[in-house]
Amino acid sequence: MSVTVRVPAKVNVQLAVGAARPDGFHDLANVFLAVGLYDEVTATPSPGGLRVTCSGPDAGQVPLDRTNLAARAAEALAARYGRTPDVHLHIAKDIPVAGGMAGGSADGAAALLACDALWQTGASRPELLEICAELGSDVPFSMVGGAALGLGRGERLTSQKVGGTFHWVFAMASRGLSTPAVFREFDRLNEGTEVPAPVASHDLLDALAAGDPDALAATVSNDLQPAALSLFPELAETLAAGRDAGALTGLVSGSGPTTAFLTRDPEAAEKVAEALRASGTCRAVRVASGPVAGATML
Numbered sequence: 001m002s003v004t005v006r007v008p009a010k011v012n013v014q015l016a017v018g019a020a021r022p023d024g025f026h027d028l029a030n031v032f033l034a035v036g037l038y039d040e041v042t043a044t045p046s047p048g049g050l051r052v053t054c055s056g057p058d059a060g061q062v063p064l065d066r067t068n069l070a071a072r073a074a075e076a077l078a079a080r081y082g083r084t085p086d087v088h089l090h091i092a093k094d095i096p097v098a099g100g101m102a103g104g105s106a107d108g109a110a111a112l113l114a115c116d117a118l119w120q121t122g123a124s125r126p127e128l129l130e131i132c133a134e135l136g137s138d139v140p141f142s143m144v145g146g147a148a149l150g151l152g153r154g155e156r157l158t159s160q161k162v163g164g165t166f167h168w169v170f171a172m173a174s175r176g177l178s179t180p181a182v183f184r185e186f187d188r189l190n191e192g193t194e195v196p197a198p199v200a201s202h203d204l205l206d207a208l209a210a211g212d213p214d215a216l217a218a219t220v221s222n223d224l225q226p227a228a229l230s231l232f233p234e235l236a237e238t239l240a241a242g243r244d245a246g247a248l249t250g251l252v253s254g255s256g257p258t259t260a261f262l263t264r265d266p267e268a269a270e271k272v273a274e275a276l277r278a279s280g281t282c283r284a285v286r287v288a289s290g291p292v293a294g295a296t297m298l
C-alpha cells in the first residue's frame, strides 16, 4: 500500500518584510499564490525505517537525510502519535530546488499528508497545520494552496479570494540562493534604518479578488528583491529580458533566485517564455498559472 500526494509551488505576489525579531525571524506580510508546478511525494511502508529518495532533473541537489523537510514531517507526525516513522518517502521533484518557490516546504506538507493517510492517525486539519508551522514558515501555505495572506513568520494564514487565473512565466537561475542568507543580506542592507512594520497591500488583495492581471502587476512587491539582487546581480538581466519580452511585470520569487513574470494570458506567457529561453539569462523556463489547490492526495 502506498499514498501519493501532489503539492504545488508558490510565488509571493507581495512579500513585505519587517525588522529582524529577537528570535532571528522577520515579521512578514506575505501574500502567497499557489501555481501549477508540482512535486509528488509517495509514502510507502518501510520496515527498515525512514528513507528518502528523489527523482527529477534537479534530484542531485536534494538532501536525502533528516534535514529534508519531508523526513522531518514524517518524524514530527510519528512522534506526535507515538509510532516509529517506518516509511519510504519518494519525492518526484519538478519544483526548482533552492529557488524561492517553496519546493522544500511543499515536500514537507505533502509528506505530512501522505504519512497521515498511510498511518491513519486521524489527525485533524488544525493539528496538521500546527505541525506544518513547526516545520517551516511556508509549509502551512503549501498545505492549503490557493491564495493566502501569511502574517507572523508567514505561517498565520488567511485565505484570499481570487477572481480569475493568473498566467506566469518562471525563469530558473543557474544556481540556488539560501533563504537565511537572503534575510541576512536584507538586514545588512537595512542596517541603521528604521524598517517599517510589514502591512498587506489592500490594492494588491483587491487586484487578486478581481482577477485583474494589470492591477496585480501594478501592485506586486518583494522587499527581499534588493537583497537577492545584491547576492545574485545577474538576476537583473533576467528581469530585464522578461520585461522587454512583454511581461506585465517581473519580480524575484520569494527569496529567489527564481524570477517570476506575470502575463495577461496563456499566449503572452508562451511568448515571454520563448524570449527568456532565447535570452541566455537563465537555466530553464516554465509556464504555470494559479491559483491551484494545495497538497492533494492522488
Ligand code: C5P
Pocket (backbone or CB within 6 Å): 024, 025, 026, 027, 028, 135, 136, 137, 138, 152, 153, 154, 179, 180, 181, 183
Ligand atoms: O521558516 P523557515 O525554516 O522556512 O525559514 C528559513 C530561514 O529563513 C530562517 O531560518 C530565517 O533565517 C529566515 N526567515 C526569516 N523570517 C521569516 C521566515 C524565514 O528570517 N519570517
